[in-house]
Structures are given as structure tokens and as C-alpha cells.
Amino acid sequence: MTTAEHFADRPRFLPAGDSALVVEFADRVDPEVSARVLALARRIAGAAIAGVVETVPTFRSLMVHYDPLGISNQELRARLEPLLRDLAGQVPAGRHWHLPACYDPSLGVDLAEVAERTGLSAADVVKAHSEAPFRVYMVGFLPGFAYLGGLPALLELPRRENPRLKVDAGSIAIAMAMSVIYSIESPGGWNILARTPVPLWDLRRDPAALMSAGDRVSFAPISRAEYDELAGKARAGELRVTPQPHDA
Amino acid sequence: MRPGLRLLSPGLLTTLQDRGRIGYQHLGIPVSGALDPISLAAANLLVGNPADTAALEIAYQGPTLLVDADSIRVACVGAAASLELVGAGARAGRRRLALFESARLLRGEELRIGALTGGAVLYLAAAGGFDVPPVLGSRSTLVRAGIGGLDGRALRAGDCLPLCQPRAPEAEEVRLAGLNLAPPPRFRIILGPQDDYFTAEALAALSQKSFTVTPASDRMGMRLDGPHLSHSKGYNIVSDGIAPGTIQVPGNGLPIVLLADRQTTGGYPKIATVISADLPALGRLTPGAQVRFEVVSIEAAEAARRAQAAELAALARLIGPLPRTVQIDEGRLHGANLVSGMVDALAGDPA
Numbered sequence: 001m002t003t004a005e006h007f008a009d010r011p012r013f014l015p016a017g018d019s020a021l022v023v024e025f026a027d028r029v030d031p032e033v034s035a036r037v038l039a040l041a042r043r044i045a046g047a048a049i050a051g052v053v054e055t056v057p058t059f060r061s062l063m064v065h066y067d068p069l070g071i072s073n074q075e076l077r078a079r080l081e082p083l084l085r086d087l088a089g090q091v092p093a094g095r096h097w098h099l100p101a102c103y104d105p106s107l108g109v110d111l112a113e114v115a116e117r118t119g120l121s122a123a124d125v126v127k128a129h130s131e132a133p134f135r136v137y138m139v140g141f142l143p144g145f146a147y148l149g150g151l152p153a154l155l156e157l158p159r160r161e162n163p164r165l166k167v168d169a170g171s172i173a174i175a176m177a178m179s180v181i182y183s184i185e186s187p188g189g190w191n192i193l194a195r196t197p198v199p200l201w202d203l204r205r206d207p208a209a210l211m212s213a214g215d216r217v218s219f220a221p222i223s224r225a226e227y228d229e230l231a232g233k234a235r236a237g238e239l240r241v242t243p244q245p246h247d248a
Numbered sequence: 249m250r251p252g253l254r255l256l257s258p259g260l261l262t263t264l265q266d267r268g269r270i271g272y273q274h275l276g277i278p279v280s281g282a283l284d285p286i287s288l289a290a291a292n293l294l295v296g297n298p299a300d301t302a303a304l305e306i307a308y309q310g311p312t313l314l315v316d317a318d319s320i321r322v323a324c325v326g327a328a329a330s331l332e333l334v335g336a337g338a339r340a341g342r343r344r345l346a347l348f349e350s351a352r353l354l355r356g357e358e359l360r361i362g363a364l365t366g367g368a369v370l371y372l373a374a375a376g377g378f379d380v381p382p383v384l385g386s387r388s389t390l391v392r393a394g395i396g397g398l399d400g401r402a403l404r405a406g407d408c409l410p411l412c413q414p415r416a417p418e419a420e421e422v423r424l425a426g427l428n429l430a431p432p433p434r435f436r437i438i439l440g441p442q443d444d445y446f447t448a449e450a451l452a453a454l455s456q457k458s459f460t461v462t463p464a465s466d467r468m469g470m471r472l473d474g475p476h477l478s479h480s481k482g483y484n485i486v487s488d489g490i491a492p493g494t495i496q497v498p499g500n501g502l503p504i505v506l507l508a509d510r511q512t513t514g515g516y517p518k519i520a521t522v523i524s525a526d527l528p529a530l531g532r533l534t535p536g537a538q539v540r541f542e543v544v545s546i547e548a549a550e551a552a553r554r555a556q557a558a559e560l561a562a563l564a565r566l567i568g569p570l571p572r573t574v575q576i577d578e579g580r581l582h583g584a585n586l587v588s589g590m591v592d593a594l595a596g597d598p599a
Binding site: 014015016017018019020022024027028029041053054055056057058059060061062063065068069072073074138139140141142143144145147183184186201203207208209212213 | 270271272273274275276277278383384392393394395438439440441442485486487488489490491492493494511512513514518521522523524525546547549550553554557
């Protein structure tokens with residue numbers, strides 16, 4: 001059985017006004033759904049359809065933003081229809097980011113609570129999270145904010161009942177079946193396990209957003225002292241991280 | 249010293265905005281841009297700028313600006329507000345400027361923009377534009393992310409907003425007559441993408457009942473009060489994309505229409521989307537304004553957008569020379585401020 005057959009339902013179009021169209025594949029968080037969303041995004045970029053402004057991949061669907069003065073909704077659907085055929089759920093070779101992450105309780109402020117709620121030791125929580133192979137399903141909510149799929153099931157928890165008004169940039173947090181990395185300081189309700197000194201969003205860098213949907217991510221635990229040193233370099237704009245090519 | 253406009257007082261929320269940051273939503277970067285791009289275009293055309301040049305977007309309460317340049321030509325378009333010019337040197341004394349007209353201001357003169365009435369936003373365009381660096385292709389300020397405009401923030405007292413042109417040559421001033429900024433009786437919407445997450449009663453209420461704009465509204469979203477729109481399948485969905493004008497309904501059942509600074513993705517069901525042609529008028533509404541919706545087809549939305557684009561393209565034809573006598577006739581100028589019909593926005597639904 002091929003991956004395409006596995007998802008018997010064809011993706012469907014959903015209206016989102018007269019300047020955006022949703023192509024929905026499923027309504028769940030699933031690596032193969034994400035892969036098909038990203039495959040369609042690449043196909044649309046390759047097709048260079050006049051009037052299409054950009055596409056935004058999400059967990060379950062692709063939003064196609066377009067200029068209604070450049071292409072009608074009906075024409076757009078007709079142009080997209082052939083691109084929906086045989087969308088392989090093959091996950092493309094993406095960039096692989098190895099991000100230093102400090103799980104010290106001074107930065108991973110919810111680590112103890114997560115350990116208690118999951119019945120694991122703090123060390124086991126760190127081990128499970130840092131050994132998980134994550135993949136970026138979606139960049140959204142805030143500039144450069146990355147949603148990562150691939151959280152081990154033993155770490156699944158709901159969001160915090162009382163969201164924090166301020167979560168620091170770089171915070172690595174978990175909820176449900178996902179992990180996220182806060183790109184800039186913002187309010188947030190996820191359970192914070194660690195912090196990376198690598199800026200997910202830095203306007204001195206091109207592109208300013210570090211990650212794109214489809215990238216792979218793993219976390220390498222570092223000490224608080226190492227974090228402080230790297231964070232100092234990051235503030236000075238001297239912390240360079242380069243992704244490794246797909247390493248299977 | 250660089251020519252500029254110095255802010256003696258900043259107003260409530262004065263930011264630089266153009267047509268927004270296009271093409272970066274896949275990186276989580278909101279589009280931003282003017283809440284009312286029609287007024288932005290009109291203000292720019294009055295001073296001879298391209299229609300999408302960055303201008304000051306003034307919300308609720310205007311700033312006081314001191315001319316720190318040889319001279320500058322400005323025009324204000326949008327909500328009614330008093331525009332008092334405190335002259336300097338040979339032009340000492342006070343006079344009123346009018347909306348929808350260009351005016352040349354000289355060094356040391358002070359423009360005091362009062363409280364806005366009948367609309368949420370007013371645009372002040374300067375001939376030649378403001379000299380701030382574009383960020384990702386746009387000068388629009390996104391305060392939440394600290395990008396665009398002047399240092400990524402709303403303007404403060406003491407700021408000097410640099411100008412691209414050190415002086416404005418003497419020329420005949422112009423006025424724009426006949427631009428209709430009145431709200432439509434009903435804002436047109438297209439159902440979806442998650443209208444199937446709502447009860448039949450919610451869908452009926454959306455198109456039959458009236459909603460009120462609440463003071464919790466901002467550039468990101470217009471929060472409405474009114475009948476609760478009940479979900480039929482819960483209110484947490486797996487996040488998907490957000491379109492301009494999306495009406496999302498969180499757990500409390502009260503709709504939020506997502507505006508210029510909207511987030512790129514979201515996890516609440518979206519019952520409908522305001523059509524693109526009606527978004528500029530929506531952006532002009534103030535807290536307390538009544539909003540009614542009407543469901544239309546995508547084809548109708550596309551026709552409305554084409555008609556609006558044709559009107560925008562013809563905007564230049566509404567601009568003509570400002571008669572000399574009018575320049576000193578305060579009463580008529582004041583009246584001209586109000587011909588826009590925007591005062592009706594607070595008077596309720598005319599239908």
C-alpha cells in the first residue's frame with residue numbers, strides 16, 4: 001500500500017474569503033499529513049501560478065494566499081487540482097538543526113512539574129526530550145515561532161491551566177503531542193523544559209527566521225554556564241549555527 | 249541635521265504603515281500595513297506620492313508635530329479631527345487645515361491633530377515619504393515583533409521622524425472631493441473555512457443579528473460583542489492558516505475579526521471571512537459601532553473587489569486644485585471635514 005492510498009480521502013478545498021484558499025488534508029497532527037502539505041507547497045512554488053502570493057503550511061492544511069485581482073478563486077482551484085494528484089507522503093530531506101538546549105531548572109522552569117505530572121524523573125524527561133527526532137510542522141503564531149512534531153508519547157501533557165504572561169525568547173516547551181520554541185518573548189501556556197541560546201528570530205540574519213516547515217531539529221543538552229556563554233555571543237550577533245544536510 | 253517631523257506629543261497610537269509585509273507569512277511574520285488602505289492611498293496621492301508609500305497611521309487621538317525641515321507638504325485623510333496649525337515667523341497665528349487637502353508647512357510650525365471622531369484611523373502622508381529603513385520589504389510597524397517604522401515601535405514624544413525630502417517646493421495645493429469613507433450597511437462575508445463547527449443558530453445569528461465593536465479591539469483583531477456563536481464540535485482545532493478578515497470564534501462564543509496585524513496561524517474555528525473589498529471600511533470602525541454581516545458568494549466578492557480597484561485607480565481624477573478663497577474660509581473647511589459621511593459610523597445601522 002502506498003502512502004497516497006493510505007490517505008484515501010483526497011484533500012479538499014475550503015473557502016477562506018476571496019484572497020485565500022485552504023487545501024485541507026486532515027484534521028490531525030500527523031507526520032505524513034505534514035509531509036503531504038509540504039509537498040504541495042513545493043509543487044505550487046514550482047508551478048509559479050500568476051496571482052498566487054505565498055503559501056502557508058500548517059499541520060493539516062496549506063493556506064494559499066492570492067491576489068483576487070490576479071486570479072479568481074475558480075481559476076485557482078482549476079490550477080491547483082492537477083497538483084493534488086499523487087502527493088507522496090515522502091518526507092523530504094530537510095535541513096537538520098542541532099540546537100544547544102539548557103535544561104537547567106533556572107531556565108526550564110516547568111521541568112520539575114512535568115516530571116511530577118508524567119511520573120518520570122527530571123533526568124528521564126530531559127533524556128526523552130533531547131533524544132527525540134523532531135521535525136518542524138509549522139512556523140506561525142509569531143515571527144519564527146516553530147511547532148515541532150515528534151514528541152515521545154510519554155511526555156504528552158495538556159497546556160498549563162494558567163498561561164504565563166511572559167515567556168522568554170528561546171524557551172523550549174511541550175504540550176499535547178508537540179514541542180515548540182518561542183522565537184520572541186510573548187505570553188504562553190506551554191510547559192517550559194529548556195531554553196536555547198540560538199535566536200530563532202534575528203533581523204541581523206538573512207533569513208531572520210531560523211527554521212522553515214520541514215526542517216529537522218534535535219536538542220543537545222548544555223550546562224547553565226555554557227548557555228550563558230553562548231547567549232552572550234548571540235546577543236553580540238556572533239553565534240552562528242549552520243544546519244547539517246539530511247543525515248537520515 | 250536631518251529634516252524631520254518632531255513629535256511634541258505622540259497621540260494614542262501613532263505608527264508608520266504602508267501596504268504591509270508581503271510574502272513572509274510562512275515564517276510566521278504578520279502582514280501588518282494600514283487598517284484603511286483606501287485612506288492611505290488618498291493621502292499619498294494628495295502629496296504626489298505612490299499610493300502605497302508609508303504614512304503616519306493615527307488612532308483615536310492625534311499627535312502634535314513640529315516641522316524640523318525647511319518645509320514639508322502633508323495631507324490628512326481618514327476620520328474627522330481638528331487640524332490646527334500654529335504658524336511661525338511671518339505666518340504666526342493659528343489657522344485650521346482641512347482633511348482631504350494638501351498643505352505646505354514651514355520650519356517651526358506646529359500641527360496639532362485632535363481627537364478622531366467618527367472613525368478609528370487618520371493617515372498623514374508627507375511628500376517624498378519618511379526616511380526609515382524597510383524591514384523585509386515594508387516600513388509598516390509591527391509593535392508586537394518590534395519591527396518596521398521607527399525602531400519597531402509606536403511613536404513617542406521627542407521622536408524625530410526623518411523625511412526623505414528636506415523641502416517642499418511652493419506649488420498649488422490640491423483637494424480630494426467625493427471620496428466615500430462611509431461604512432457599508434452590511435459587511436459582506438464568505439462562510440468558512442470552519443462554518444461546520446457551529447450550530448445552525450450560530451450561523452443564523454451571524455447573518456441576522458447586530459454586533460458591537462468593543463474597546464478591546466486593536467490592530468490585530470476587532471473584538472465584537474453580541475449574540476454568542478455556539479460551537480457544535482468544540483472550539484479547539486488543529487491550527488491552520490489565517491486569512492485577512494477571518495472571523496474566528498474562541499470558546500466564549502464572541503467573534504474576533506482578524507485585521508492587519510493578525511497572527512499567521514490559529515487554532516480556533518473560523519466561521520467566515522470578511523471580503524477583501526470591505527476590509528478597509530471595517531478598519532475604520534470605532535468601539536461602539538454596530539456591525540452587521542451578509543453572506544455573499546466568492547464571485548460577488550471578486551466583483552466587489554474589482555469595482556473597488558477601479559475606484560482606486562480613478563482616485564487621481566477626484567483631485568483638483570484648491571480654490572484660493574477656500575483656503576481662508578474656516579467654516580467651509582470645517583464642513584468639508586464632515587462630508588465624508590464617516591460620522592454616520594457611530595449613528596448605528598442606517599438600514
